[in-house]
């Protein structure tokens with residue numbers, strides 16, 4: 133430490149003091165939890181021994197129940213206290229890694245002295261509830277992210293508070309070591325950001341809590357609107373911002389929202405593994421992670437074309453036809469379980485006919501399902517009275533009777549036999565009600581194929597038809613995040629927006645990275661979500677935090693963003709792009725081998741980085757691997773990104789990822805002709821690079837790169 137710098141000395145002393153407190157909290161909490169655990173176990177044993185179960189008379193029963201009630205209340209109290217202590221310990225452990233990353237000195241009122249607020253990954257107070265560190269999601273921390281010196285403001289409980297920011301200080305801290313501090317009193321320059329960006333590629337995406345930039349913060353702290361569409365250039369932090377936003381929402385709604393109610397759609401499994409450490413590193417649980425495939429499979433439509441290429445016109449046609457849809461008996465299927473027909477197609481048909489006059493839609497489904505459930509109930513009641521089923525129930529051995537029916541059947545009591553047989557039938561046919569609700573009685577495939585005059589139905593068509601008939605898909609989801617939204621077709625988005633009709637959406641994408649033909653434009657995305665959710669708020673992110681100015685110059689030339697928009701990079705200078713057009717495969721192979729050798733040599737030194745050879749498709753990837761004598765691995769779906777070295781990836785797999793050095797081995801005019809799609813594919817491939825891009829072609833180089 134520089135002993136001559138009084139600020140550094142003073143801040144280190146503050147850190148030492150706080151760290152000591154944190155260690156104390158950790159030890160106290162651990163002891164407390166251990167002690168409480170033992171105490172609780174002992175108390176529960178004593179209390180339960182004191183309960184003398186007596187159900188002899190009404191008074192005795194009341195007394196016994198009251199004693200059990202008291203025991204339950206004690207268990208609840210222990211659990212609550214336990215949860216509170218565990219939560220506090222979790223925060224302390226998080227802060228012990230880095231107690232805080234910034235401080236703001238705020239003058240809350242002109243007549244009061246300014247006070248220092250330290251900001252960290254979690255908030256912690258001392259025993260007298262005085263805040264020692266404030267959580268980055270606390271309203272007051274907004275003054276740090278606003279990046280405004282002097283007068284600034286934050287919103288608390290919907291009210292804007294104006295304050296004076298006297299000092300904004302950032303810290304480079306690891307555990308109890310203060311490495312450096314940066315004051316931004318003169319001009320707002322984010323030294324911590326520049327420090328962070330100097331680093332090399334990491335195996336997994338990192339949280340950006342300490343360095344969220346102003347335009348990103350607007351997304352993270354945005355009001356809770358039905359749909360937000362973030363339109364950002366490559367490397368502008370869309371994925372990072374989305375994860376910070378999830379953490380923000382979980383913090384502000386901690387009493388009502390859990391991570392299971394947040395759904396995150398991402399392009400593929402490699403990407404899922406790349407991002408799955410971010411929220412846990414912030415002390416939050418991961419949301420439910422889905423690819424489109426996972427979603428389709430969960431909906432029982434995994435065994436057909438996944439519908440990613442289904443045109444929106446197909447779904448529009450279903451919408452148009454649904455009003456005049458007539459359901460015939462052939463469209464119905466009996467509800468059968470274990471070869472027992474519980475409701476025949478004919479019986480279902482009579483219910484359907486009764487309610488079809490309302491038109492085929494959510495109301496029809498609700499009324500029909502209600503009545504089918506009633507009929508099922510009557511059917512099971514009838515079966516429970518039949519000799520055949522009663523004999524089967526009584527034929528169960530004693531163990532099975534206790535396990536399934538809860539007691540041994542009293543064969544002397546006829547009513548009891550019927551009651552128990554009913555319980556047995558409920559157990560056997562437990563899935564029948566779910567079948568009714570899942571509309572297994574309706575041959576959706578057949579109906580859809582007739583409506584569309586097609587021989588098969590894609591997953592998108594099937595799910596949309598089901599949605600048109602039932603209304604909403606799920607109300608389990610409160611928030612749905614779709615990353616790389618530009619890669620979804622209008623039809624896929626129509627399904628998702630309707631399926632999650634009651635959820636709020638965060639859509640993030642970059643139109644220039646749409647690498648498939650036939651995906652939805654941002655205007656289409658807006659109108660799809662406006663139709664289901666009303667309003668769509670749009671935010672833009674225009675600075676690249678991933679790529680060096682040199683790399684940014686290559687990819688920004690590929691696209692036209694609009695005259696008023698200029699892409700910017702905040703990274704330090706990287707290396708100049710390398711190019712090479714070769715006449716034959718042999719020459720290309722030699723050049724690639726050189727790159728591989730250089731990358732491996734680097735990886736052995738302390739300059740470990742990751743080089744990716746990004747091939748246009750799987751065929752090209754394996755061709756390159758062969759050219760390199762299979763010495764470089766091709767990244768597979770079930771693998772994670774290596775930390776360093778060289779890897780071959782397809783463009784589809786490279787989506788959302790980043791590498792220190794990107795080599796495009798097939799940058800030729802045939803692979804990348806002068807078409808809008810090829811332009812976007814090249815933009816996506818080049819923009820995966822942090823420090824350097826190498827463009828090789830066998831034959832003439834694509835004119836897009838000239």
Ligand SMILES: Nc1ncnc2c1ncn2[C@@H]1O[C@H](COP(=O)(O)OP(=O)(O)OP(=O)(O)O)[C@@H](O)[C@H]1O
Nearest residue numbers: 340343344345366367368369370371372677678788
């Ligand atoms: N505010 C920030 N502070 C530090 N690093 C940042 C910041 N914002 C983004 N980054 C870094 O920039 C890189 C790109 O971020 P991210 O992958 O979230 O961008 P993206 O917009 O989703 O990219 P793409 O659309 O090209 O896949 C990551 O390494 C991320 O850590």
